Amino acid sequence: MGNPQGWPGAENVQSSLFFESPEEIYARVFRELKPRTPLPHLVIEFCSFANADSFIRLEDGRLHVRISDLLAGAPALVTEALAHILLRKLYRRPVPRVYAHRYRLYLNRRDMRRQMHLVRQIRGRKFVSGPQGDFRNLEVIFEDLNQRFFNGLLGRPQLGWSRRPARGMLGHFDPSHNAIIISRIFDRESTPGLALEYVMFHEMLHLRFPVDHQGSRRRVHTREFREAEKQFPHLREAKEILKRL
Numbered sequence: 094m095g096n097p098q099g100w101p102g103a104e105n106v107q108s109s110l111f112f113e114s115p116e117e118i119y120a121r122v123f124r125e126l127k128p129r130t131p132l133p134h135l136v137i138e139f140c141s142f143a144n145a146d147s148f149i150r151l152e153d154g155r156l157h158v159r160i161s162d163l164l165a166g167a168p169a170l171v172t173e174a175l176a177h178i179l180l181r182k183l184y185r186r187p188v189p190r191v192y193a194h195r196y197r198l199y200l201n202r203r204d205m206r207r208q209m210h211l212v213r214q215i216r217g218r219k220f221v222s223g224p225q226g227d228f229r230n231l232e233v234i235f236e237d238l239n240q241r242f243f244n245g246l247l248g249r250p251q252l253g254w255s256r257r258p259a260r261g262m263l264g265h266f267d268p269s270h271n272a273i274i275i276s277r278i279f280d281r282e283s284t285p286g287l288a289l290e291y292v293m294f295h296e297m298l299h300l301r302f303p304v305d306h307q308g309s310r311r312r313v314h315t316r317e318f319r320e321a322e323k324q325f326p327h328l329r330e331a332k333e334i335l336k337r338l
């Protein structure tokens with residue numbers, strides 16, 4: 094089947110990998126490393142850390158893995174690479190370069206670096222700026238969209254502006270703080286309101302459709318999400334404005 098995702102060392106993986114849950118991946122890697130040791134009870138959690146760090150510990154016969162929620166949507170091959178890195182560190186085995194390389198490659202992707210940067214900004218501090226900007230009020234925009242597209246049923250999260258007018262990350266929904274953060278770039282008279290509305294609408298859909306951690310494919314923008322996004326009037330026009338920002 095060739096190299097399905099272009100990841101190093103992915104040429105020889107069995108296609109079953111793509112249907113494994115994180116638990117199944119960790120169990121398989123464990124058996125590979127310690128074939129004669131009974132598999133400990135596995136607890137895998139995705140946690141909102143301020144960075145992409147992940148942790149593993151063995152306690153009372155339980156293997157506890159805590160993975161950054163930034164990796165919740167990572168492809169199975171990346172989860173597998175991290176399983177090798179964490180388990181091999183725990184058992185003091187060398188980590189083959191292919192896994193270290195594959196994992197690093199993923200973290201170095203531009204979208205991942207942007208996400209990490211923003212998450213560090215938000216999670217590193219205690220509160221969100223509040224909805225009132227210099228020119229625009231996020232609460233007013235949220236409630237207007239809530240009435241128009243969600244029958245007023247979405248609970249309002251914390252709303253805030255990013256510290257700097259970031260172009261890379263225009264909006265972000267942070268489930269750990271239940272907060273929507275919007276780039277300051279939109280708090281200007283010159284930036285069309287339609288673009289801000291669209292970015293807010295997109296983040297509101299993240300509230301409406303939480304990331305699915307259950308399946309083996311953990312997608313943030315599901316087909317359901319994309320379909321719902323099409324309800325936004327002047328979607329193409331809004332995206333055009335964002336491109337020109």
Ligand SMILES: [Zn+2]
Pocket residue numbers: 295299313314
């Ligand atoms: Zn999104």
